[in-house]
Amino acid sequence: MYYVEVLFARSRLFWFTAIVLLAAAIFSYFVTFPPPHAHIRNDGQDVPFDGIMLFAGFFAMIMASILGATLNRDGSHLAYMWTKPISRERIALSYIIIDILTILASFAIVVAICLIELAIPPQNHVTYDAQSGIFFARALVAPLMLYGIIEVTTSWLPTRLAAAGGIIWPIGLAVEFLASINLPFPLAQIFYVINIFNPIAYTSGMHGHAAGVAADSPLPLDFTGQTVLAFCIFVASCIIATYNWKRMQV
Amino acid sequence: MNQPPVIAFDNLTKRYRNFEAVQDLTLHIEAGSICGLLGPNGAGKTTAMKTLLGFLRPTSGSVAINGAPVTSSTFETLSYVPETDALFGELTVAQHVELNRRAQPRHDQARAEELLGVFGLDHRKRVKKLSKGQKTALALVLALASKPRVLVLDEPSSGLDPVFQRVVLDLMIDAAAEGGTVLFSSHQVGQVERAADHVAIMRGGRLLLYNNVDSLKGQEKIIEATFASAIPDLNGALRVEVVRRVEQAGNMVRISVKHDDGEIAQRLAPYNPTSIRVVDRNLEDIFLDVVSEKS
Numbered sequence: 001m002y003y004v005e006v007l008f009a010r011s012r013l014f015w016f017t018a019i020v021l022l023a024a025a026i027f028s029y030f031v032t033f034p035p036p037h038a039h040i041r042n043d044g045q046d047v048p049f050d051g052i053m054l055f056a057g058f059f060a061m062i063m064a065s066i067l068g069a070t071l072n073r074d075g076s077h078l079a080y081m082w083t084k085p086i087s088r089e090r091i092a093l094s095y096i097i098i099d100i101l102t103i104l105a106s107f108a109i110v111v112a113i114c115l116i117e118l119a120i121p122p123q124n125h126v127t128y129d130a131q132s133g134i135f136f137a138r139a140l141v142a143p144l145m146l147y148g149i150i151e152v153t154t155s156w157l158p159t160r161l162a163a164a165g166g167i168i169w170p171i172g173l174a175v176e177f178l179a180s181i182n183l184p185f186p187l188a189q190i191f192y193v194i195n196i197f198n199p200i201a202y203t204s205g206m207h208g209h210a211a212g213v214a215a216d217s218p219l220p221l222d223f224t225g226q227t228v229l230a231f232c233i234f235v236a237s238c239i240i241a242t243y244n245w246k247r248m249q250v
Numbered sequence: 251m252n253q254p255p256v257i258a259f260d261n262l263t264k265r266y267r268n269f270e271a272v273q274d275l276t277l278h279i280e281a282g283s284i285c286g287l288l289g290p291n292g293a294g295k296t297t298a299m300k301t302l303l304g305f306l307r308p309t310s311g312s313v314a315i316n317g318a319p320v321t322s323s324t325f326e327t328l329s330y331v332p333e334t335d336a337l338f339g340e341l342t343v344a345q346h347v348e349l350n351r352r353a354q355p356r357h358d359q360a361r362a363e364e365l366l367g368v369f370g371l372d373h374r375k376r377v378k379k380l381s382k383g384q385k386t387a388l389a390l391v392l393a394l395a396s397k398p399r400v401l402v403l404d405e406p407s408s409g410l411d412p413v414f415q416r417v418v419l420d421l422m423i424d425a426a427a428e429g430g431t432v433l434f435s436s437h438q439v440g441q442v443e444r445a446a447d448h449v450a451i452m453r454g455g456r457l458l459l460y461n462n463v464d465s466l467k468g469q470e471k472i473i474e475a476t477f478a479s480a481i482p483d484l485n486g487a488l489r490v491e492v493v494r495r496v497e498q499a500g501n502m503v504r505i506s507v508k509h510d511d512g513e514i515a516q517r518l519a520p521y522n523p524t525s526i527r528v529v530d531r532n533l534e535d536i537f538l539d540v541v542s543e544k545s
Contacts, residue, residue, distance in 0.1 A: 003353075007345065076336065077338055079334070079336035080336035080337060080338075081336075082303075083325050083328070083330040084322075084353040084354060085322050085323055085326040085355065086353060087322040250300070250305050
């Protein structure tokens with residue numbers, strides 16, 4: 001059944017790439033031929049690697065939102081999908097693996113386009129530091145966690161919730177805000193715990209880190225620990241989503 | 251050693267909160283049989299089928315295919331055509347056939363092409379552009395292209411025009427002739443009568459009757475007597491134990507009898523009917539009798 005998801009993911013990746021390329025082309029045009037009185041600089045300045053990762057991670061999160069509710073999306077096709085000699089676990093896992101590869105591909109495409117943009121003369125210089133490795137990991141894990149959370153919250157629903165990938169953004173921002181302000185007991189504790197499972201909070205952490213600002217994050221653990229936690233939540237979400245989906249009664 | 255029934259429901263009950271969609275259903279369908287599942291809306295036909303296929307978990311009782319619980323490997327030889335459209339709207343007809351080829355080890359491409367031709371389905375057309383009947387036809391093509399040994403169809407002729415309804419029934423008959431076993435549900439008694447050798451009648455979640463169609467039809471006879479003008483008062487002539495029911499339509503009287511030994515014809519003779527003929531009961535009579543008797 002992976003064939004269906006390959007076709008879906010391929011078409012989404014095609015449009016994603018086309019839009020990113022178009023945006024890059026427009027950006028390049030304005031950098032090369034800046035309009036009069038515009039203050040666009042492309043004079044060989046340093047560009048931190050973390051900035052590219054943040055940028056690629058954000059775009060990969062958009063792709064994760066598009067792909068996130070895969071199992072829920074195919075809820076109306078279960079009478080067809082579940083009557084093939086393929087186990088439900090295998091169907092779900094093949095879907096998830098294809099989606100993960102598509103998210104990683106979208107990340108790689110954005111990174112590649114950024115590097116090409118920066119290579120256009122006069123060249124900019126990408127700078128790395130000791131934290132670049134973990135930042136790279138975080139930029140990859142955040143979209144995966146977003147994907148996992150959307151998947152696990154929608155996989156058990158018998159009716160389609162197509163808007164889940166969009167709804168999660170404002171909800172995530174609201175939860176992060178509520179977790180970061182001083183609410184009375186027990187609301188503060190409740191939102192603190194909920195925020196641990198909020199993928200948007202892990203993205204904000206990236207932004208602060210990229211800007212070199214000391215993280216005032218409502219998340220537990222340090223930056224590396226949060227990244228490992230996000231990965232664990234992603235893996236657990238995919239396992240629970242698969243279990244929910246295969247146990248669904250339709 | 252006795253072969254287990256190909257399709258077996260044993261004391262199956264499926265309950266939703268306080269509502270029992272299927273109640274204590276026991277039904278065994280043997281190899282090579284075509285069983286038509288009849289019943290009004292809400293009879294429990296679709297629930298029974300969904301439980302058989304593993305879409306629903308039984309509240310109690312069990313289901314089995316060839317004596318074993320249903321697993322993914324069951325679907326190597328079992329094909330299902332659901333009542334609702336379960337195909338992928340964005341995919342074309344050809345992509346669905348390709349999907350079936352990849353997912354079904356027994357997929358027969360030549361058979362698929364032949365059936366697509368029978369139903370006149372355009373390979374390039376997206377499923378969302380097909381009519382309801384064409385979607386049903388495509389689901390049937392995919393089911394039959396997998397060369398199933400067991401075919402489960404929920405309202406298989408839904409949305410099809412009468413010509414293609416006939417084609418579907420013929421395909422089911424062909425499948426059974428090749429040793430396959432077919433379970434199909436329908437609202438149309440005529441379809442079941444034409445294709446099925448066994449009929450199961452459900453109502454309110456209960457199985458009211460399961461029997462061989464020919465045997466059921468032969469159990470009682472209908473004597474049709476036509477009169478030249480108005481039907482005379484026959485009450486005296488028909489007050490015998492073998493008579494189950496008397497219906498009048500125009501100048502014709504239809505008398506249901508438990509068996510026909512010629513007695514009724516002899517009793518009608520003095521009233522000078524223009525013709526008397528004895529026919530088997532049709533399945534519609536049986537269905538209406540069973541459903542009204544048990545109500």
